[in-house]
Amino acid sequence: MPFRGLLALLLATSALVAPRAAELPVRGVTLSSAGLAQIDRAGPVAPDDPALSFRVPLADVDDILRSLVVADPAGRVEGLRLPAQDLAAEAFRGLPVKAEDFTSRASLLSALRGQRVAVGESEGRIAEASEGKDALRLTLLTPTGLRSLMLREHEEVRLLDGDLAARIARAAEALAEMRGTETRRLSVALRPGAAEAREVTLSYVAGAPLWKPSWRLVVPGVGEEGAEARLMGWAVVENHSGSDWDGIRLSLVSGEAASFRQALYTPVLLPRPELPILGSGQVVVRPDSGGRPVPPPPPMALPSPAPAAESRMFRAAPAGGAQSAIADAAPAAAQAVAAASLGRVAFNLAEPVTIRAGETANLPFLDARLAAERVWWVQELGGRHPLQAVQVINDTNNPLPAGLATVYGRSGPEAGGFLGDAELPATPPGETRLVAFARDRDVQYTVARRDAGAPVSVALRRGQVAVTLRQLHTVTLAVDAGTTRGRMVVDLPARRGETPRFTPLAEGDFGLRVAAHLPGRPTTLEWEWERSQAQTIPLWDAALAEPLPPVWRELALDRDIARLPGGTDRLQALRGVLERLPAEAPGRADLAALIEDFAAARQLMDGFRSAARAHAAAEAALGRARQAVEDRSGAAREQARVALNAASVAAGRTGAEADRAWAAWREAAQRVVTRGGG
Structure with a gap:
């Protein structure tokens, strides 16, 4: 009899093996920029289905145990079941067979020596099993002696111990599960409350590769007024969930959600102090050396006391009692805390998406027109040539997640041409961002600085003259852009303790941002800061x-x-x-x-x-x-x-x-x- 026939026999013998649960397909996936995926499974469940199941990667089990939500409109959730983390150790614990005994039918039957089996009309205990040329030789110990049988194809060997047969069948099922050690099958037990089919949904959150936005940005030319830039967003999505995504709803979420991991699937055994076993105390006995002659009493001896009764030289041993200890309960797990900075935006793809397990897809998720202006950008005053950049305004209703943008030209000699790569920063609705993609060596600038001070008031005080000085710091930018007209944005340093004598467009980590129009000829730009300083002249x-x-x-x-x-x-x-x-x-x-x-x-x-x-x-x-x-x-x-x-x-x-x-x-x-x- 082949091995798989014996395995099928053992599985059929067990009355305790649960029927195969219906597997719910993936219907929706939400990928988060926090490195998580919310998986939604849904499907019809018949009234007689006691459970539904699905297979997931082993690395996701901890996340599923902490986040699984089941919605059954006509029933009640009994709980979640899954194999132990160490399948081999738990499945074969206490059995006479081991996982390696399933390599052949002879080794499996040899491991069952001494067990009562039935082969056709013959019953007995297994004494020996070995492979022959055309059949399996099985020797049984019967009440009358040894009986040797030759088992051929489709001949049945039945274990007469039903409980042992069921346990071996469960071990065989766990052994089949171990063939894919990187995945686990989870089963959700349901108790239906109505005698009709219903739609059951599952949702859980598990770790997933980040979805990565990549942008295509088509920019206007220099000097164009009232221009727009076209921003096209594509998402790189990877399916590492272990299940196919066939026509699913896909959502891409950008935000900053807190995320934690906890080893819920790993058995945790708390260490406990071990107390010694206490017995009775040690008994010390001195040997009896016999009596000695009694000396005569002295002449004026006091009356002798009454002779002492014979003393027993045995003492009761002190009773000892065993102590017990109660282990402290494990501390409760810390609660998760959610946090967000730029808010949360979800891009829900309008069309169903199909991505097989293990595949990577690049999917478009946004196509927007943004108010934009092509500018020169001076980030460092110590440089010589400005950056080519585009200033865009996020006039959509949603934040734009950060990502890499490939910049193309829209008009003139630049039409359809690659202009450079740029880092598109996260941009909330209504805010403006500068996106630089190249350096313009046809435009030059030179920076000069000077400091000057003058008194503005005096006051006579006790023994001194207090003079208030106004210190001026001036930055001069000489720019030569040839005959090209356009706007130049300059990031000036924020000088601590000094007040700018100009109104900046914005203030931030970049300092003070200002802008000026270049008229198509060499020009000079100037900005001043003011600071009050006190000087004292003693009399x-x-x-x-x-x-x-x-x-x-x-x-x-x-x-x-x-x-x-x-x-x-x-x-x-x-x-x-x-x-x-x-x-x-x-x-x-x-x-x-x-x-x-x-x-x-x-x-x-x-x-x-x-x-x-x-x-x-x-x-x-x-x-x-x-x-x-x-x-x-x-x-x-x-x-x-x-x-x-x-x-x-x-x-x-x-x-x-x-x-x-x-x-x-x-x-x-x-x-x-x-x-x-x-």
Whole structure:
């Protein structure tokens, strides 16, 4: 008997094998840009069909277990059944046969040695099985002895143990399933609620290759007004679902849906602590060494206690009890969180689509006319030639997914010609995008930058002049496009802390976007940014406790005098601000008066310094004269005294002159301090 005949016999023997469920065809597929596919299966189910089934790739089982939805309008869903992940291990667990025993009928019957079988009118236990030249030799052990049978084609061997026969039949069915280890057959059990056929649908989500949009963009020529671009979208679709798509509804979804995976099909065994088995405690017994002679009592012995009863040297062993532990429950799986950025758009193809399993198709899904303008685009100011680009407005009602666009010309010498490739970014409805596809070396540009600043207002404060400056940063673009007319779009940097003195078309990651018309001759474009900057000019050292010290003799002439009002060379800085300050600028009159007072104080400070230096020289001469009087004697000493008197008079006179100069300076410096908020 051939092997397949025996296998069919075993399958027929089992009364527990479920009837083959009806397989529902794929009716609709929704491919998502998140790498997922929603598969819709539907079909009529008869009242007597207890289940429906379908085959899917093994990699999709986890996704199906988490997402399957069944709609049965006249029944109830009993649940989903599928073979174990490790078919061989589970199907043959506890059976006397293994998967390798199914290689031949002799090996299968040999594995069943000892089992009771019936062959025609003969019954017995299998003792031996071997292949002969024309038949299978089967030896049975009967109550009366051994019986050898020659089994030929279509002769039946029946297992008399019905339960074992059913289990072997299920193992054989699982073995057939294992022939395609990359797929699994899922069965959905139904309990009908009406005695009539009904339409049952299944939907589930599984991983799938991304559908990839590719665009064909036909652009207008440079300088065309009110032009349009034709955008044609094609989708690259791959059928890796394991089932044919025959006349299905196909939807292409663009969005950003959250997607997770979880190993629901893989058996998970939680580790548990193992407790030792506890027995009774160890019993220690000392051997009996016999009694010893009792010594005589002492003379004044106390009454002897009553003789102790014979003690038993056996103690009960402590009872020990086994402990038990309860394993913690597995933590619940985290819930999925959906997120979207540009929204969700579905392109539902109008015509049914047929794609066989394993095939790739390129399908058109969009043909739209978009308002467009051909422009030059300067992305980098440091470059030399602009990009050729088209500015398109998505005036459809749906977002356009990102993809690669092949650009063709529409008119003139460019008509029907390939112009370049471009990256079409995701574009929501109503928004504008620039799409660059080539570089135009016939157009050149050069960039120059300059910075300039001018005071716009002043304010007099305590010991200082606060100047507000307006800093201007200018970018100049010299463009030579020959005689071609058109519009140039320029992306300028967004300068932090500066306000543009122009109105940009848009602001974004590209910076500030502006545009200008090129008149067909070399032209210069210019843009300015403005920034306010504060400058402070101190009138005296702010660390001074008193800007007008009453006594000058305690000051260091070269160190301290420079810290006083009029003592520093700030007059030139103040005059420079006044020269550049506009006539109508706030604080200009106050600054002019302050400069006049500061100039007077500065002049008097110079006079004081001269007087102070003369007094210092007179003081030094006086000191030398005193030393000469002490060093000389006689007539020389008298002459030294005369010189000492003259030096003393000179020192007094120069000191008085320095005092008058200091007082004059203080009077003028007081006006500076007063104007400076002191």
